[in-house]
Amino acid sequence: MLQHIVPASGLLFTLQNILWINIGVFIGAVFAAIPGLTVILCVILFLPVTYSMSAIPGMMFLLGIYCAGGYGGSVSAILINTPGTPHAAATMLDGHPLSKMGRTKAALKIALYASTFGGIFSALALLFLGPQVAKLAAQLGTAECFMVCVFGLTIIAGVSGKSMVRGIIAACLGLLISCIGSDPMTSYDRFTFGINRLYLGLDLAVCLIGLFALVEIVSRAEQKPGELHMDTAKMHDNGVITKDEYKRLARPTILGSLIGVMVGIIPGTGASEASWFSYSQAKNMSRHKEEFGKGSVEGIAAAESANNAVTGATLIPLLTLGIPGDGTVAIMLSALMINGLNPGLSLFTTQGDIMYAIMLGLILVNLFMLIQGKLLTPIFAKVVSIPQEILTPIIVIFCFAGAYSVNKNYFDVGVALVFCVLAWVLRKLDMPPVPILLGLVLGKMTETNFRRALLISDGSPKIFFSSVYCWIFIGLIVLAVGTILRGKLKDRKAAAAKEET
Amino acid sequence: MKDKLGKLCDQMRQKELRIPVDLTVGVVFFLVGLAVMLLMPSQVAISERDVVNGRAFPELLMTLMMICCAALVAKEIVKLVRKQPLEYKTVNLLVEVKALIILAILVITYILCRTTDLFVVGAVFCALAFLIYFRCKKPLYYVITVGLAVGIWAAFRFLLNVRF
Secondary structure, eight states: OHHHHHHHHHHHSSHHHHHHHHHHHHHHHHHHHSTTOOHHHHHHHHHHHHTTSOHHHHHHHHHHHHHHHHHHHHHHHHHHSSOSSGGGHHHHHHHHHHHHTTOHHHHHHHHHHHHHHHHHHHHHHHHHHHHHHHHHHTTOOHHHHHHHHHHHHHHHHHHHSSOHHHHHHHHHHHHHHHTSEEOTTTOOEESOTTOGGGGGOOOHHHHHIIIIIIHHHHGGGGOOGGGGOOOOOOOOSOOOOOHHHHHHHHHHHHHHHHHHHHHHHSTTOOHHHHHHHHHHHHHHHOSOGGGTTTTOHHHHHHHHHHHHHHHHHTHHHHHHHSOOSSHHHHHHHHHHHHTTOOSSHHHHHTTHHHHHHHHHHHHHHHHHHHHHHHHHHHHHHHHTTOOHHHHHHHHHHHHHHHHHHHHTSHHHHHHHHHHHHHHHHHHHTTOOSHHHHHHHHHHHHHHHHHHHHHHHTTTOGGGGGSSHHHHHHHHHHHHHHHHHHHHHHHHHHHHHHHHHO | OHHHHHHHHHHHHHOEEEEEHHHHHHHHHHHHHHHHHHHHHHHBOOOTTOSSOTTHHHHHHHHHHHHHHHHHHHHHHHHHHTTOOOOEEEEEHHHHHHHHHHHHHHHHHHHHHHHHOOHHHHHHHHHHHHHHHTTOOOHHHHHHHHHHHHHHHHIIIIISOOOO
């Protein structure tokens, strides 16, 4: 590891990288602070910008958005009792009450400190655990790699929506869409319907603009006029956190960071699960349980440290196995692959300097998030109240400009619109979009490994049951499916019991 | 005119459509899977010499999809036979009409951009159309939004060198 640190530092500490980190952090915090605009939406919108960059500045920019998004969501949760992002919902429980008690600045400060601690803790976990997991991943052959993809897809399909079967159907749809274009092994065209532009396949960023960004605009139809404007809390306090409060913050922050890392490593889970789990654990362990829900500083710290501790941990399965921990990092995988960085041990050996620069950069991202948070929080707070009338067309214009700029043609804008309609129909049918995203991202990798494995075995499917690792992944898939189904059955029973009462 | 529109909106707001989600998903995606399977020979060329050809993976996916769909439909039929409640999704007519209006704005913006080959024309139309959709009466918002629309075009055109 040490032999990579020095050259990696040289690659990382450039003016260009520092600039992109700060731009990313600012954009991420602003986007996440606005209710209705999610981090994933922000990453999708700005993904085309990274196409012209090399790996390190591109990833630094996206990681800046990703990490600052974790903190930005808490700004609106604290100020207007509306989480800017879903994972800030737990922060809202105590953040807004504390703000109402006249301690808005203090609440924002606690959220910022806890987020930074969680983020750095997570970045260190990535730095130390990542290479070890990659060594393990190096022992996997094509059949095992296929099983890893199936494992990732199964978990995401299982946890993304209300129904696991609908999730699997969505994943199949995503994988099928990834088949459009030339065959990765024979170069014959597939599902192009005579349209030449489809020969190179559909660009991921274009599909995602339709699936996640434009559909959010169409969903404004569900918004009532009264929801367009929000009053923000005033920041009149001096933001002082007492010594006693700092002492109380230590335990939930460390606990939240640990929970965030553990949850983040598991594909399919995300910041929301981590923050709620951490919040409930902190409440159970606290000596001031009665304060939870009424403005507890511990509650804010537990939720915020956990949701930011997920950021680095989700990169562990991504960089080592190619399995994205959540939807946002799935998009980052495409940014990596564009630069010829394919997940696995080779990434840590042949491209070790770049990899370590990215991992060290994550620590830097969190430090700049702290600095920007301290200096610019009043701006983030003002952004919360930008009217939807102005915001909506601006997002559309960004989406169209982004889709166009990928290949410099309007065909892609049309494709984004088609995906928007598809996403709207799927939304009406309660079909989760995240498995489609994962299918799109993992499609080529899954198919190539599947076909290579069958080629090696001369067409015999026995190869997928031939090694210990295959059986381990089969066991993990069965275990995951069983756990997810059990959880869903429990939820249904609880809902039925609630209805009866 | 305003009253008539208000009445029409009220009428639409009250009209709701209940979709049996699993049954619809099952039937729709089974048909999608079937259509892809039928299209496969004309859309995916293969060589006789290939041990594993380009159809293998899509065929596997569509088979899995159709099995899942069949399972969903079977589950719903069992529920119907046992007279158990199905899972429904309520769709409001007013919301859908509004969604169609937004979609129309997006499509017109796209057509304007494409036909004029001037992105800024579509961007300005988009800004104005959404402000009208939200029934915005503040002139300042119109100035800000149109200004931002032109600004974004200029940023992409002159800073990022995207020629549109």
